[in-house]
Amino acid sequence: MKTTDHGNGDVRLTGISKAYGSFTAVHPLDLTVPQGSFFALLGASGCGKTTTLRMIAGLEEPSSGTVHLGEQDVTALPPYKRPVNTVFQSYALFPHLDIFENVAFGLRRRGIKSVKKQVEEMLELVQLGEQARKKPHQLSGGQQQRVAVARALINHPKVLLLDEPLGALDLKLRRQMQLELKRIQTEVGITFVHVTHDQEEAMTMADTVAVMNAGRVEQLGSPADLYENPRTTFVANFLGTSNLIEAEIDSRSGDDLVLKAGDGKLVLPGARCSAPATAGGRVLAGVRPEKISLTHADDAGAIPENRNRVTGTIAATSFIGVSTQYIVDSAVCPGLEVYVQNVDHDARLVPGADVVLHWSPAHTFGLDAAQSPLAGTTGPAGLEEETAVR
Structure with missing residues (x-):
């Protein structure tokens, strides 16, 4: 199923940056996310990837630059006026509502009375149709994550933002959910922007990966190209x-x-x-x-x-x-x-x-050879950690 016409579903960041006093979390960067793609921002803690995502969502105000979603400049718009939805690691489901009502929440909030067909379609998409009347605590972590995705997608965003969405899951379930999220993205055909520190996760799901380090994009490309043709020691070491x-x-x-x-x-x-x-x-x-x-x-x-x-x-x-x-x-x-x-x-x-x-x-x-051969490895000489922001 295609959720809607997303002809202008790309994300364009132009000269976007974020500083907190004297600390620069994201240096000015230009980034284009192709419409309908699965795009990953990959990097260690403190590299600026989550700050970049939050600027797309409207949860952080850029220090400079602009954010475009399709042809629309959304830089000055508050989060609720942007055609995006965000899925967080914490899921943030309503514990007192059943799964059906959790997914229907956004539609009811907008005053839509007839929600049954849309909710059932979304639950079918995430393969939870039979769980509709259960409460969140009765589902596994992976199932709760799929509910959070369905709740976000039912609002027909142009872009779905995912902030470390699989971080709370165990390894086996995380790998299952990587394939599940990629299936969902392919089926709905909208742009996914996914933040993660997990190299395998980014390479499994994403069409394009931007490797970030200390507030800058070190290299941008397909997972295979980044792995086979790293251009910096950081990328060579961080990806495998x-x-x-x-x-x-x-x-x-x-x-x-x-x-x-x-x-x-x-x-x-x-x-x-x-x-x-x-x-x-x-x-x-x-x-x-x-x-x-x-x-x-x-x-x-x-x-x-x-x-x-x-x-x-x-x-x-x-x-x-x-x-x-x-x-x-x-x-x-x-x-x-x-x-x-x-x-x-x-x-x-x-x-x-x-x-x-x-x-x-x-x-x-x-x-x-002017670069450090240890850049991108774990330990004090390798990854450049920023403690102020993720």
Whole structure:
């Protein structure tokens, strides 16, 4: 079912910013959310993502800039006059009303008398038709969340805002609800803007993700593009895990850059290097742990010649069911991480074993070495935390 005609359902932020005294929560940013898309604002606590969402909702007044919903400038409008609805982590259902009346609330408030058909449609959409006469406390957390979504959607907003909506759910239920929210968004076809600190959540549901850090958008793109082609160390580390190897640009070979890393060489596709590609320049050569193969040093002769390779010693292993994770210390980079699928396990790959890490040059990306290789990782040297605002 399509709830209504949402031809102007995009969100456009122009030069939008928010400061609290001397603290800037959101630096001036321009952002366009395509109409009918599932858009995620992703970042750590304090990055400004919730403040940005609240400015779209009208719950925070921007320090500068404008908010457009379709062709309408809503910057000066109060929340109740904006064609948006917000779903919060807390659900905020009315405990004394049954599910039917919770969903009908917005319609009754606007003086609409005949609500039965619309409410039943919405409950069907969120697959809660049989729960209509139960009270919120009789439903699970995931069911309550779906009621909150139905209550918001029944008002036919141009945009649905979701502020950490799955944060209170356990892991298994959260994953089920990720798929459920994506199904609902696809079915109703309106714009969803979703705030989360959970990388998996953003990548599972969103068509487009804006990765935020310290009040700025670090990178914008599809989940696959952000993961495969990060342009900053923050994005490389915050979206999954990256091995970042310090190297120097030695020469060019066709469209590839040849890098010196310790005593060895690595090949990097020139198109995947976001650093200045000048001879003698420093870069961080990145590769994701699951792209790397691990071979015992005794079998190194069987590795094809056209692979990037690094030698090292296994420092630790961790069996996690689907795969085994290895930490490998190497002269070019300590603590390299490798994820190996548990298909054909080599019993020799134990702590202390000498190994060769190798991967296709096409899976290598290059970042500017002027950045901290720890940006975006957990811990005091990694994520930039702001304590004043989320």
